Amino acid sequence: ALEGNEEELIKLLGEYHASEIAILFSKIPLESQKRIINLLPAESASEVLSEMDFEAHPEELLLELDPERRQEIVEELDYDDATDIIAQLDEEDQQEILQDLDTEDASNIRNLLSYKEDSAGGLMNTQLIKIYANMSKKQAIDEIIQQSEEIEEFYTVYVVDESDTLKGIISLKNLIKAKASVKVADLINEDFIYVKAQVDQEEVADLISQYNLTSIPVVDDDMKLLGRVTFDDVIDVLEEENTEDMLKISGVSEDEELSGNWQAAVKSRLPWLLINLVTAFLASSVIRYFEPTINHLIILPAYMTIIAGMGGNTATQALAVTVRRITLSDLSDNQAYSTVIKEFTVGLVNGAVIGLVLFLVAFFYDSNPMLGLVIFIAMAGNLIIAGLAGSTIPLILKRIGIDPAIASSIIITTFTDVFGFLLLLGLASKLLL
Amino acid sequence: ALEGNEEELIKLLGEYHASEIAILFSKIPLESQKRIINLLPAESASEVLSEMDFEAHPEELLLELDPERRQEIVEELDYDDATDIIAQLDEEDQQEILQDLDTEDASNIRNLLSYKEDSAGGLMNTQLIKIYANMSKKQAIDEIIQQSEEIEEFYTVYVVDESDTLKGIISLKNLIKAKASVKVADLINEDFIYVKAQVDQEEVADLISQYNLTSIPVVDDDMKLLGRVTFDDVIDVLEEENTEDMLKISGVSEDEELSGNWQAAVKSRLPWLLINLVTAFLASSVIRYFEPTINHLIILPAYMTIIAGMGGNTATQALAVTVRRITLSDLSDNQAYSTVIKEFTVGLVNGAVIGLVLFLVAFFYDSNPMLGLVIFIAMAGNLIIAGLAGSTIPLILKRIGIDPAIASSIIITTFTDVFGFLLLLGLASKLLL
Incomplete structure (x- = not known):
């Protein structure tokens, strides 16, 4: 379909939403993206760019375009979206794009570029609707209608004083419902949620999600209104944070x-x-230490792999549940304590059940009940340690201010390898030789 | 602070948002929750209940209350929130609560209870603003103001015909901006996104997130307007789905x-x-098969644990990246193919680097260069298999319609255990004996 003549292609593109074209762009080469972008009206082109996932690299597409076309599209972009895209470029390319823009747009984007990308300031949009407290109902509605020409969607109207200090918010619904004689000051809601520009984006997302907000105002240290973060930005942040957590817990760098x-x-x-190789040498050296024991009882390696594997899996289970729970809400001391007790108990019970199965195998298949007993104790003991490690390590990391997800399964399974081998081989050398 | 006298407590509670009290409730016993709920005005009490996480069991608190107080609170709840809470109770308790309500509320909630909990119908709220296409601007605004008395927040105004068939949406902004002579029909946007009631909640969340919607209308098969799902419900769904994915990939049941x-x-x-125990016996039987080899070269178990551990970690890394990528967007055949090639290459490179380290250890520490060569080949081979398994298994599961996250690290590490032992011990028995 991308091959057809231009007119047909333009007609076809008209039937798709910008976000659908953005998804298409993640699957086709840069040259085809460029061709399509150039066929779209500037407004639609800007929407497509803003909908592109950052992994699809909209900044590379933007850089590919003719300067004039590029300028046209950037001027149609919301400031926050333009900033997000331009921020991905190196200094020199950023300047090249900014110098083509009109002074106001350029200075707005330069300003936004100065905030850290993952802060409220980096996430916010400077386009919003603001009115003054001393306006009448009619003045306020006229002002809102006029300001809304520039803005695709607005959810909240902000009330400021002459120096742009945020005084409160007002709902459009209440304004419409109000009698003609009412002033903005009478309708203002002064009990509102806001964030400082330097606050981390994860906290912004938590606030929007906790208080079910469509948008949250961003202010500086003097309560001067700088911009707003909307719920759709936050959905993206949540998905990003969830990706980072899943990568980290699996031993992949979050970036x-x-x-x-x-x-x-x-x-x-x-x-x-x-890192894991270093810790694996630890487990390996436990095995080296007990080489004479293994030499006497050559069946041991066949059980070692089962004990290490089960320990790793149990630790991973406890880790996933604990990390996810910490991510969704802070735990009180009592809750942290009962989490650890729970994981201890789960390890004990699961360890006893699996230990019993292995005992039966050692008894009937290997005809060695004493070996079965050693394996039973090692399995139960290792799964208890696995449950304790999987729950306490992320809880401790959280308390000392480190992201609990870095207690990845990679780190934690070493614990269970070392301890599992120590228990099995130590007991075997005492009881079976 | 919970101990003080009632008046002080009431004053204190007044300073907190419902969602903050809901978080407090997740940390205190049922008796204290009951005491606090009974001190709050019915409207605030209903907000607290609707903000409580389902794991904090608001339905148990509701059941604990006096029937009269309970009725008062349920009537203040939005229908979708009331339904979510009541749905957690068993049939008998549900009936007990519903029979106290007035007929309209009860029938609305009964209706919502009939939809599957994780479908658009189960997620939707039946309270919304709807107007008719033939209304004038003035009629429409009056109607909106009147209907909005009952509704906390509304984001979109729906336009229907006499039989409640959804015709389109209209933005409040455009309505306000319009000239007095304009009719609703002139402003209607007929190109809107909607969902059928039976659609899965994950798809609803994807639509709201993709199109940046504040709400999405829910219709039956004849396009009759049934309700709407709002963005805040979707944020909860996303967090829930992310929790399920993280649990599944770590071998924990999603519920x-x-x-x-x-x-x-x-x-x-x-x-x-x-399940993993069964597969662990497979790895174990590979070791049993090569017992004579191990007996000849008693250093082998010390290396086996490193090769198995590294294989498991590499597979977990590939799995996390692939599953997360599939979750965030469908992959084309080309993308799936290049993902597998990429993971193959990553496995090869990482395997060669780590294999080299182990070769040096075997060379210098164990003075056995031939053993080092075997270990190098086994490590590189195992990490290639790990990368291939971690990427192809979730991709295949997705193609045949199974949730890729169940290719949990538990399942996938067995692959690498079995193959790693086969490679190491097989090569050792051929080359080192």
């Missing part, structure tokens, strides 16, 4: 792009594997 | 409540461990 190339993936994952 | 007791956790996790 790895899901669709990145193999070089980037090696750079992101090899360091974690090398 | 396990994060704050559940140990009995529930054993029930959710033991089956996965038992």
Whole structure:
């Protein structure tokens, strides 16, 4: 369909929403993206760019365009979207794009570029509707209608004083419902949620989600209104944070792009594997220490792998549940304590059940009940340690201010390997030789 | 602070948002929750209940209240929130609560209870603003103001015909901006996104997120307007789906409540461990088969644990990246193919680097260069298999319509255990004996 003549293609494109074209762009080469963007009206083109996932690299597409066309499209973009895209470019390319824009647009974007990308300031849009407290109902509605010409969607109307200090919010519904004689000051809601520009985006997302807000105002330290973050930005942040958590807990660096190339993936994952290699030598040295024991009882390695594997899996289970729980809400001391007790109990029960199965195998298949007993104790003990490690390590990391998700399964399974081998081989050397 | 006299407590509670009290409720016993709920005005009490996480069991609190107080609170709840809470109760308790309500409320809630909990119908709220296409601007605004008395927040005004068939949406902004002579029909936007009631909640969340909607209308098969789902419900759905994915990929049943007791956790996790036990016996039998080889070269178990551990970690990394990528967007055949090639390459490179480290250890520490060569080949081979398994298995599951996250690290590490042992011990028996 991308091959047809231009008129047909333009007609076809008209039937799709910008977000659908953005998804298409993640699957076709840059040259085809460029061709399509150039066929779209500037407004639609800007929507497509703003809907493109950052992993689809809208900034590369933007850079590919003719300067004039590029300027046209950037001027149609919301400031926050323009900033997000331009921020991905290096300094020189940023300047090249900004110098073509009109002074007001350029200075607005330069201003937004100065905030950290993952802060409220980096996430906010400076386009919003604001009115003054001393306006009448009629003045306020006229002002809102006029300001809304520039803005696609607005959800909240902000009330400020002469120096742009945020005084409160007002709902359009209440304004419409109000009698003609009412002033803005009478309708103002002064009990509202706001964030400072330097606040982390995760906190912004939590606030919007907790208080079911469509948007949240962003202010500086003097309560001067700087912009607003809307719920749709926050949905993106939540998905981003969830991706980072899932990567971290699996021992992948949080910045790895899901669709990145193999070089980037090696750079992101090899360091974690090398850390794990160091800890694996620990488990390995336990085995070396007990070499004489293994030499006497050559069946032991066949059980070692089961005990280590089960320990790793149990620790991973406890870790996932605990990390996810910490992510969704802070735990009180009591809750943290009862989480650890719970994981201890789960490890004990699961360890006893699986230990019993292995006892029966050792008894009937290997005809060695004493070996069965050693394996039973090692399995139960290892799964208890697995439950304790999987729950306490993320809880402790959280308390000392480190992201609990870095207690990845990679780190935690070493614990269970070392301890599992120590228990099994130590008991075997005492009881079976 | 919970101990003070009632007046002080009431004053204190007045300073908190409902969602803050809801968080407090997740940390205090049912008796204290009941005491506080009874001190709040019915409207605030209903907000607290609707903000409570389902894991905090608002339905248990509701059941604890006096019938009269309960009725008062349920009548203040939005129908969708009331339904979500009541749906957690058993049939008998549901009837007890519904019979106290007035007929209209009860029938609305009964109707909502008939939809599957995780469908658009189960998620939707039946309270919304709807107007008719033939209304004048003035009639429409009057109608909107009147209907909005009952509704906390509305984001979109729906336009229907006499038989409640959804014809389009209209933005309040455009209505206000319009000239007095304009009719609703002139402003109607007929190109809107909607969902059928039976659609899965995950799809509803994707639509709201993709098109940046504040709400989405829910219709039956004849386009009759049934209700709407709002963005705040969708944020909850996204968090829920993300929790399920993280649990599944870690081998925990997706229904396990994060704050559940140990009995529930054993029930959710033991089956996965038992499945893994079966596959662990496979890895174990590979070791048994090569017992004579190990007997000849007793250093082998010390290296086996490192090769198995690294394989498991590499597979987990590939799995997390691939599953997360599939979750966020469907992959084309080309993308799926290049994902697999990428993971193959990453496995090869990481395997070669780590294999080299182990080669050096075997060379210098164990003075056995031939053993080092075998270990190098086994490590590189195993990490290639790990990358391939971690990427192809979730991709295949997705193609045949199974949730890719169940290709949990538990399942996938067995692959690498079996293959890693086969490679290492097989090569050792050929080359080193």
